[in-house]
Amino acid sequence: MLRLDRLPHIWCPGCGNGIVTQAFLRAVHKRKMDTDKLVVVSGIGCSSRVVEFLDFDTVHTAHGRAIPFATGMKIANPDLNVVILAGDGDIAAIGGNHFIHGARRNIDLTVIIFNNFNYGMTGGQYSPLTVYGERAATAPYGMVETPFDMCELAKGAGATFVARSTTWHASDLTGLIDRALQHRGFSVVEVVTGCHVNYGKLNGRETPVKMLRWQRDHGVPVDKYHQLSEEDKVGMFPIGVLYHFTRPEYTHEYGKITGR
Amino acid sequence: MQGNRACALAALHAGMRFFAGYPITPSSEIADFLAAELPRCGGSFIQMEDEIASMGAVIGASLAGVKAMTATSGPGFSLKQELIGYAALCEIPCVIVNVQRGGPSTGLPTSPAQADVMQSKWGSHGDYPMVVLCPSSVAETYELTINAFNLSEMLRTPVVLLSDEIVGHLYEKITLPGEPDIVLTERKLPGPCPAGKYHPYDTDSMSDVPVIPNVGTGFHCHITGLIHDGAGFPTRDPAEVTSLLERLHSKIESRKRSICLVERREVDDARVVLCSFGASVRSCFQVVREGRSQGLEIGGINLKTVWPFPDFVFKELPANVETVLVCEMNRGQLKGEVERVSCGRYRVVGLNKCSGTMITPQEIESALEGLL
Numbered sequence: 001m002l003r004l005d006r007l008p009h010i011w012c013p014g015c016g017n018g019i020v021t022q023a024f025l026r027a028v029h030k031r032k033m034d035t036d037k038l039v040v041v042s043g044i045g046c047s048s049r050v051v052e053f054l055d056f057d058t059v060h061t062a063h064g065r066a067i068p069f070a071t072g073m074k075i076a077n078p079d080l081n082v083v084i085l086a087g088d089g090d091i092a093a094i095g096g097n098h099f100i101h102g103a104r105r106n107i108d109l110t111v112i113i114f115n116n117f118n119y120g121m122t123g124g125q126y127s128p129l130t131v132y133g134e135r136a137a138t139a140p141y142g143m144v145e146t147p148f149d150m151c152e153l154a155k156g157a158g159a160t161f162v163a164r165s166t167t168w169h170a171s172d173l174t175g176l177i178d179r180a181l182q183h184r185g186f187s188v189v190e191v192v193t194g195c196h197v198n199y200g201k202l203n204g205r206e207t208p209v210k211m212l213r214w215q216r217d218h219g220v221p222v223d224k225y226h227q228l229s230e231e232d233k234v235g236m237f238p239i240g241v242l243y244h245f246t247r248p249e250y251t252h253e254y255g256k257i258t259g260r
Numbered sequence: 261m262q263g264n265r266a267c268a269l270a271a272l273h274a275g276m277r278f279f280a281g282y283p284i285t286p287s288s289e290i291a292d293f294l295a296a297e298l299p300r301c302g303g304s305f306i307q308m309e310d311e312i313a314s315m316g317a318v319i320g321a322s323l324a325g326v327k328a329m330t331a332t333s334g335p336g337f338s339l340k341q342e343l344i345g346y347a348a349l350c351e352i353p354c355v356i357v358n359v360q361r362g363g364p365s366t367g368l369p370t371s372p373a374q375a376d377v378m379q380s381k382w383g384s385h386g387d388y389p390m391v392v393l394c395p396s397s398v399a400e401t402y403e404l405t406i407n408a409f410n411l412s413e414m415l416r417t418p419v420v421l422l423s424d425e426i427v428g429h430l431y432e433k434i435t436l437p438g439e440p441d442i443v444l445t446e447r448k449l450p451g452p453c454p455a456g457k458y459h460p461y462d463t464d465s466m467s468d469v470p471v472i473p474n475v476g477t478g479f480h481c482h483i484t485g486l487i488h489d490g491a492g493f494p495t496r497d498p499a500e501v502t503s504l505l506e507r508l509h510s511k512i513e514s515r516k517r518s519i520c521l522v523e524r525r526e527v528d529d530a531r532v533v534l535c536s537f538g539a540s541v542r543s544c545f546q547v548v549r550e551g552r553s554q555g556l557e558i559g560g561i562n563l564k565t566v567w568p569f570p571d572f573v574f575k576e577l578p579a580n581v582e583t584v585l586v587c588e589m590n591r592g593q594l595k596g597e598v599e600r601v602s603c604g605r606y607r608v609v610g611l612n613k614c615s616g617t618m619i620t621p622q623e624i625e626s627a628l629e630g631l632l
Contacts, residue, residue, distance in 0.1 A: 003482075005457075006493065036478040041320075052482060052493060057475040059323060060484035061316065062346050068280075068313040072320025072328065073475060075304045076278050080324065080476045098316075101309040254306075258299040 001025050001035065003055045010049055014208030016167040016193030017047050020114050023170055023191075024085070025054075027177035038081045041070045043095060045087035046121045046195075047114035064095030067102045070109050078108075078251040078260075081181070088115040089127040092148050096128070103157035106185045107250035112177060113150055113188065116195035124198025135202040154188040155243045161187035162243040166215035167194060169239060176241065185249045192219065192237070261434055263398045263427045264289035264331075267357055268297070270405035271329050273442055276355070277303035278321035278328040280314040282336060286370040286425040287359040290331040311339035315356070319347050322354045323483065325474030327409055331357035334367055337376060338383070344418050345384025346485045348508065351416040351461075351470055353447055355408045358420055359428040360538075362616045371616030372425035374538050375590035380420045381567045387505060389512040391519060392420040392567040396541035398432040404521075404564060410445035411519060415511055416469050422566065424589070426539035426618055453478040462490035466507050467514035512568055520570035523562040526552055528578055530559030532631050535598060536587040537563040540619045544587050547624045556632060566594065571601040579605075583631050587611040587619050 002025070011017050028038065038056045042048035044063035051058035061069045070082045084091075091099050091113055102109060118136050119125040126136035129150065130143045154162045161183040165173040173191060180187035194200060194211030205211050218236055220228065225238035261269075268290045271279075279298060281291040291307070298305040304321075308314040314330045321328040332340060337358045347354050360376050362368025380392045391411050395401040405421055412419040448471045450458065460472040460481045473479040486494040487501050495501065512519065525548055527533055534544040541562040548560040557580075563570060574584070584606055586595040595610040602608050611627045613619050 035480075037476055039475045052484070055480050057480055058482045059320075059475070060482070060486065061319075062342055062485055065312065065316040065343065068308060068316025069320035069323070071306070071308070071313075072278065072280060072317030072322075073324045074320075075306060075317070076321035076324035076326040076328070077476055097309050098313055101313070254299075254304060258302060258304065260302065 001028060001055050003053050006053050009053055011046060012197045014194070014196055015046070016116065016195070016211065017050060017114055019167040019170050020047070020112065020173070020191045020193055021050050021053070023173040024112060024177055026174040027181055030174070030178055031181055033081060033181065037079060038083065039073060040083050040085060041066045041073070042085045043087070043090035045090045045119065047085060047087040048090060050085050064090055064093070064098065066090070067095060067098035067109065067111070071102065071107055074107060074109060075251060075254070078255070082109050083181070084109060084111045086111060086113055088113060088117065088129040089119045092128040092150060100153065100157035103154050103159035103186045103188070105250040106158055106160055106247055108184050108186070110180045110183070110187045111189070113190045114193050115150065115190055116193045116199060118195055118199040120195045120198050124195070124202065136199065150190045151188065151242050158186070159188050159243070160185035160245045160247055163188070163241045164190045164192070164237065164239050166192040166219045166239060168212045168215040169219060172240070179241065185247070261398055261431065262289060263395070263401045263423060263430045264359065265293055266398045266402040266434060267331070267405045267421065267423065268293040270402040271355070271409065272297060272301060274327065274406045274409035275444060276327045276329050276409060277301065278318065278326045279303070279330065280306050280308050280317035280321070280328070281330050281332065282308055282311045282314050284333045284336045286361055286428050287331040287333045287357060289428070290357060311336040312343065315340040315343040318354050319343060319352050322352050323475050327353070327413070329355040329357065331359065333359045334361045334363050334369070335365070337379065341383035345386060345388055347418040348384070348388040348390065349485060350483050351472060352418070353412040353416050354418050355412055356418060356420050358422050360422065360424040362614070368616040370425055372539060372618060373589050373614065373616065374424055374540065375593065375614065376422065377566055377588070377590065377593040380422050387509070389417065389509045390420060390567045391415065391417060391512065391565070392422050393521070393564055394422045394537040394566050395427055395564070396538050396562055397427065398430055399434040400564065401427060402434060402436070406442060407521070410443070413447040414445045414469065415515070416447060416472065417512065422538065424538045449473060450479070457491065459491045461488060461492050461504070463507065467510045468507070469511050516568045516570070517572065519565055519568060520573070521564035522570050522573050523564065525560045527559035527561065527581070529557060530581060531557040532583045532585060532628065533559045533561055533577065533581050534585050534587060534624065535561040535563065537566055537594065540587045540589060543619050543621045543624055546621045547628070550621070558628070558632070569597050574598055574601045577606065581606050583607045583609055585609050585611055585624070585627060585631065587624060589613050589619060
């Protein structure tokens with residue numbers, strides 16, 4: 001499932017993107033997906049370059065536009081399994097509008113978000129997911145904006161399967177992606193991943209190990225998270241399946257009109 | 261039939277089965293009609309969240325092997341430009357209809373203009389070729405929409421149908437061709453999937469159109485908006501970069517004579533030639549007709565293709581032509597092109613109007629005074 005002739009990849013040593021990619025491929029393998037019918041679509045950024053290394057039909061689109069491309073593909077050929085791999089800047093900022101509308105339509109796409117809290121490829125600028133108070137190349141005095149919670153956003157916008165994990169919780173991640181791939185509807189898996197080179201070094205987590213420890217210490221299984229006091233929840237985030245719901249899927253609904 | 265309706269109908273007849281759009285006048289009727297008709301033909305219509313998304317969805321559908329189109333106007337056309345460049349570089353067939361209205365910015369909704377000539381060629385960043393067709397009547401809208409799909413599929417390139425508010429909203433009688441008379445061109449697809457790696461962008465010659473498989477057919481190809489090599493993967497090798505950009509232009513330039521559709525009337529013995537495109541052609545041709553009946557030595561040229569610019573038409577004008585009067589609802593975008601290729605052989609004069617109203621035959625007659 002890898003284009004071995006395209007390796008080595010472009011990521012920095014210690015980057016978390018490889019762990020997310022591996023979890024995705026394990027899920028595809030586990031699910032025994034027909035890789036001839038699997039299209040992986042990405043936008044622009046470090047993580048979006050992943051598609052170059054995957055041995056499926058792969059489309060590296062424009063910044064933020066993976067979901068519209070994927071939407072056109074899925075409608076044109078509903079037999080395709082279309083997966084979007086996207087970074088936090090790509091999907092939450094420039095592609096934010098497409099993300100909420102994809103969720104609203106509940107079109108059968110799976111979005112895996114590589115959330116490293118910053119724009120790594122351009123040198124570590126802040127993104128809509130940068131943690132409040134933490135620093136980035138363009139937030140040298142600390143982030144003053146409140147970040148999106150992508151999982152809550154997805155849920156609010158109408159996504160029907162929403163999960164979160166981290167690269168520390170890699171084995172759980174494979175299971176979550178597997179469930180997302182299985183789900184018929186708009187499914188979202190947010191993966192908190194490390195960028196020690198740009199983001200970590202400005203926030204006291206300058207090694208991959210420190211990035212992973214931070215994920216271990218801040219990601220709380222969703223059941224436990226809900227038992228925490230409001231005070232203890234501050235700075236923590238729930239992981240696992242956060243939301244799972246069934247409602248009509250877009251291509252199915254449109255198929256009723258066309259009779260397909 | 262209305263111009264916009266003729267466009268939508270022709271698209272269906274051309275085999276278009278996916279439309280994504282965003283509401284904007286004066287192009288709305290195209291989306292309205294297709295929302296009703298596409299599901300009946302087994303096709304799909306979707307109204308996306310914005311203009312950019314609709315362009316993206318069109319490219320996605322085309323990658324999946326379905327002929328796809330979007331329609332927009334003014335500000336919407338501006339928003340689509342980045343992805344038009346993507347389609348040009350990645351060689352993904354698609355048709356973009358721009359029913360022009362007055363600009364810049366929100367401009368004049370909904371009054372006519374022809375001021376997107378240069379934008380339709382240069383709207384996206386970087387050097388890329390464009391094919392742009394301009395209908396001057398409802399019948400031509402039908403004809404050129406079919407052509408737009410054929411050229412797009414044959415050349416694997418985005419094609420713009422540059423209509424305008426007048427033509428889009430014009431009602432005229434037209435004779436529709438019978439189904440056997442509609443000649444359609446389909447994109448070339450590779451044969452059975454080879455055992456080794458397939459190189460979708462490899463071509464035999466610099467003017468060749470690559471044979472790129474649709475997604476979901478087992479080829480496992482990579483499509484990227486990065487400059488790519490024959491295998492489809494990113495490259496920064498200067499020779500490969502040059503080669504791709506050369507080929508993109510060459511595949512269009514080498515076929516310019518067949519892509520360029522030009523209608524000439526009474527040009528052979530004319531002293532003054534009225535040159536135009538789109539709605540303004542109608543006033544020009546009326547003046548030619550009436551002028552000829554009064555013995556005036558005038559002719560007319562209707563550029564149904566504005567890009568690639570049909571420079572040969574102006575290089576090959578007979579020696580008796582003293583003046584070319586370019587009539588357009590903008591500040592002289594096409595006139596500049598005619599001037600560029602005239603090489604001083606004749607005078608190039610512009611009749612330009614940017615008032616949100618059409619160029620009338622009377623205005624052309626006034627402009628002719630002193631030229632004949």
